[in-house]
Amino acid sequence: xxxxxxxxxxxxxxxxxxxxxxxxxxxxxxxxxxxxxxxxxxxxxxxxxxxxxxxxxxxxxxxxxxxxxxxxxxxxxxxxxxxxxxxxxxxxxxxxxxxxxxxxxxxxxxxxxxxxxxxxxxxxxxxxxxxxxxxxxxxxxxxxxxxxxxxxxxxxxxxxxxxxxxxxxxxxxxxxxxxxxxxxxxxxxxxxxxxxxxxxxxxxxxxxxxxxxxxxxxxxxxxxxxxxxxxxxxxxxxxxxxxxxxxxxxxxxxxxxxxxxxxxxxxxxxxxxxxxxxxxxxxxxxxxxxxxxxxxxxxxxxxxxxxxxxxxxxxxxxxxxxxxxxxxxxxxxxxxxxxxxxxxxxxxxxxxxxxxxxxxxxxxxxxxxxxxxxxxxxxxxxxxxxxxxxxxxxxxxxxxxxxxxxxxxxxxxxxxxxxxxxxxxxxxxxxxxxxxxxxxxxxxxxxxxxxxxxxxxxxxxxxxxxxxxxxxxxxxxxxxxxxxxxxxxxxxxxxxxxxxxxxxxxxxxxxxxx
Amino acid sequence: xxxxxxxxxxxxxxxxxxxxxxxxxxxxxxxxxxxxxxxxxxxxxxxxxxxxxxxxxxxxxxxxxxx
Numbered sequence: 001x002x003x004x005x006x007x008x009x010x011x012x013x014x015x016x017x018x019x020x021x022x023x024x025x026x027x028x029x030x031x032x033x034x035x036x037x038x039x040x041x042x043x044x045x046x047x048x049x050x051x052x053x054x055x056x057x058x059x060x061x062x063x064x065x066x067x068x069x070x071x072x073x074x075x076x077x078x079x080x081x082x083x084x085x086x087x088x089x090x091x092x093x094x095x096x097x098x099x100x101x102x103x104x105x106x107x108x109x110x111x112x113x114x115x116x117x118x119x120x121x122x123x124x125x126x127x128x129x130x131x132x133x134x135x136x137x138x139x140x141x142x143x144x145x146x147x148x149x150x151x152x153x154x155x156x157x158x159x160x161x162x163x164x165x166x167x168x169x170x171x172x173x174x175x176x177x178x179x180x181x182x183x184x185x186x187x188x189x190x191x192x193x194x195x196x197x198x199x200x201x202x203x204x205x206x207x208x209x210x211x212x213x214x215x216x217x218x219x220x221x222x223x224x225x226x227x228x229x230x231x232x233x234x235x236x237x238x239x240x241x242x243x244x245x246x247x248x249x250x251x252x253x254x255x256x257x258x259x260x261x262x263x264x265x266x267x268x269x270x271x272x273x274x275x276x277x278x279x280x281x282x283x284x285x286x287x288x289x290x291x292x293x294x295x296x297x298x299x300x301x302x303x304x305x306x307x308x309x310x311x312x313x314x315x316x317x318x319x320x321x322x323x324x325x326x327x328x329x330x331x332x333x334x335x336x337x338x339x340x341x342x343x344x345x346x347x348x349x350x351x352x353x354x355x356x357x358x359x360x361x362x363x364x365x366x367x368x369x370x371x372x373x374x375x376x377x378x379x380x381x382x383x384x385x386x387x388x389x390x391x392x393x394x395x396x397x398x399x400x401x402x403x404x405x406x407x408x409x410x411x412x413x414x415x416x417x418x419x420x421x422x423x424x425x426x427x428x429x430x431x432x433x434x435x436x437x438x439x440x441x442x443x444x445x446x447x448x449x450x451x452x453x454x455x456x457x458x459x460x461x462x463x464x465x466x467x468x469x470x471x472x473x474x475x476x477x478x479x480x481x482x483x484x485x486x487x488x489x490x491x492x493x494x495x496x497x498x499x500x501x502x503x504x505x506x507x508x509x510x511x512x513x514x
Numbered sequence: 515x516x517x518x519x520x521x522x523x524x525x526x527x528x529x530x531x532x533x534x535x536x537x538x539x540x541x542x543x544x545x546x547x548x549x550x551x552x553x554x555x556x557x558x559x560x561x562x563x564x565x566x567x568x569x570x571x572x573x574x575x576x577x578x579x580x581x
Contacts, residue, residue, distance in 0.1 A: 084566070085539055085565055085566045086540070089533055089536050089576075213554070215553055215554020226548065227547070227548065228542065228558075239542040239543060239546070242542050243540045247540060270577075276573050277574035278570075280566050280573075283566045287563050
């Protein structure tokens with residue numbers, strides 16, 4: 001057992017637990033109202049939104065998995081960098097429209113918007129169910145991050161005893177999310193980010209120096225991993241996979257319920273826009289972390305017998321924790337591991353709140369109790385946030401980790417299928433509601449089939465004649481979804497099919513009360 | 515036919531500028547190379563690093579221009 005690391009870890013964990021409960025009194029309001037519990041009263045300013053979105057987008061799993069991918073696969077793992085830099089201009093242009101229309105009509109979820117825009121409870125239900133399905137494995141993956149660091153500190157108990165720390169951590173998380181709602185992760189995100197930045201700066205300065213500097217580290221990387229595989233006579237090589245992975249991830253990200261929740265919680269359009277210029281600070285941290293994958297290669301952590309057992313159990317996800325164990329003093333390992341664990345709690349909290357909001361607004365209120373009061377909504381959402389977390393915990397405890405990773409990949413394939421309905425819907429109602437529903441169905445089915453046929457590898461080798469274009473499965477499935485939606489819309493319009501009523505007006509999308 | 519909103523041209527120009535780093539990042543052949551390397555770091559890596567800074571700066575300027 002690594003006692004000094006464990007002591008620092010526990011102290012930091014207790015600190016954020018206290019913060020989580022204190023958050024209920026921060027900007028005090030009636031938490032028995034979904035707008036307050038689930039969206040923090042829509043009053044978060046630039047700084048809080050920066051921490052909240054940062055905590056949301058750059059999860060512990062990101063910080064472990066991105067270097068792990070670079071460590072194992074090389075340059076292709078770096079796609080996370082173009083992804084994050086392309087993300088911000090896209091969100092800057094598109095998503096203030098969602099904020100405005102949601103503020104104007106009191107929408108809490110993207111499905112609320114879909115219901116109002118297309119007058120179609122069915123389409124809203126499809127979007128809500130997709131959101132919940134895509135979020136669940138994402139929460140489970142956050143737990144993997146916590147599991148890895150707990151094991152790395154020496155908790156290697158057999159059977160259920162080994163799982164006790166994870167269960168305790170999650171029970172505490174569930175309790176303060178229940179009482180404080182979105183205020184809890186917003187406040188804890190501040191601590192999380194401070195810890196993450198301290199850890200990243202320490203890691204990228206101290207460790208490479210010990211290994212002879214970056215030049216030396218890059219010189220030791222195998223040439224086939226250093227760059228992407230170039231196109232050949234019958235294939236686009238890794239180029240198309242790299243570009244579509246980045247582009248598809250950009251298009252998908254803000255369709256995830258936890259991102260919509262953080263977005264709608266901000267107090268104004270300009271808060272969102274300002275954040276799109278400020279959030280790239282995290283991209284820099286992520287790019288530096290990606291380098292750690294190569295640092296881990298140079299440090300030969302993989303062949304160190306001290307970590308062999310962990311690599312056998314957690315795979316390349318152990319690369320970063322191993323680096324920290326090897327090069328940091330014990331107490332600082334505690335800080336770094338707390339950063340990873342707390343970095344998992346923040347998004348897990350926001351995700352469970354977002355899933356709860358969807359269930360409450362678009363299933364409970366829509367189908368089960370249409371006359372639900374605000375207090376009913378808040379009560380149901382709190383309970384569902386617990387159910388979602390218990391479900392994710394059970395999944396991690398009883399199902400092999402690889403299933404969660406596979407399902408999270410599928411989650412990306414699924415959530416992007418709501419893009420035609422949500423993002424295009426922010427601009428035009430030209431796509432017919434039934435065409436959108438069928439496009440969604442085709443995209444979901446085809447995307448799932450493609451992912452399964454490739455054993456859940458993210459890229460699908462599309463064969464065009466004798467030519468192969470490997471690309472992100474989610475992106476290909478989206479293209480087919482869009483084609484179906486366009487063709488059927490033409491048809492349904494020709495048939496004068498009822499397009500439903502629109503609750504919104506063009507001015508609503510520019511609505512800016514500030 | 516509605517009058518075009520004032521500033522529409524300005525907005526379009528800014529949208530184009532905003533998406534320059536975006537499409538640069540998609541055009542992989544442009545930067546999938548080792549040379550010119552910087553302090554031993556291959557072009558592929560430091561170029562994308564610099565592109566983050568450019569994308570952030572452009573977004574910040576768009577905000578300043580009230581787009």
